[in-house]
Amino acid sequence: MTLSARLAVSGKLGGITHYVPPEDFPGIVKGDTMILGADLGHPPFKPDSDAPTVACSIATYNDDCDAYSAQIRLQEGRADVIVNLVDMVTEHLKIFQNQNAGRVLGHILLFRDGISEGQYAAALSQKLLDKNPEMQRVAWWM
Numbered sequence: 001m002t003l004s005a006r007l008a009v010s011g012k013l014g015g016i017t018h019y020v021p022p023e024d025f026p027g028i029v030k031g032d033t034m035i036l037g038a039d040l041g042h043p044p045f046k047p048d049s050d051a052p053t054v055a056c057s058i059a060t061y062n063d064d065c066d067a068y069s070a071q072i073r074l075q076e077g078r079a080d081v082i083v084n085l086v087d088m089v090t091e092h093l094k095i096f097q098n099q100n101a102g103r104v105l106g107h108i109l110l111f112r113d114g115i116s117e118g119q120y121a122a123a124l125s126q127k128l129l130d131k132n133p134e135m136q137r138v139a140w141w142m
């Protein structure tokens with residue numbers, strides 16, 4: 001069996017195919033940091049199309065930041081902002097707490113693809129901090 005096939009089988013069975021210690025990442029506090037990524041998948045442009053945009057996020061939920069949960073939502077086509085990001089992050093936080101005996105998370109490192117540097121602060125404050133007091137207790141890093 002080739003190495004790539006073994007890695008694929010190992011990953012499908014819940015094995016770890018690679019590992020980078022959290023202490024090797026600047027700003028990550030082991031056991032207290034969630035790494036979260038979010039992106040949008042737009043349908044091909046067609047005039048008068050009402051095809052939805054797919055919003056997705058993935059987040060770590062364990063001390064070593066090597067186990068992930070995923071959230072997927074459909075929203076209005078061609079939208080540039082993840083409309084349900086607060087709901088998606090809330091679900092990730094619930095999974096983190098369920099997997100960690102109710103422990104409260106202290107930090108989230110958020111990667112958001114498809115947003116320019118000028119849009120990032122506005123999108124973050126509008127969608128997460130201003131509309132959800134629960135998110136205000138979490139330290140957000142850029």
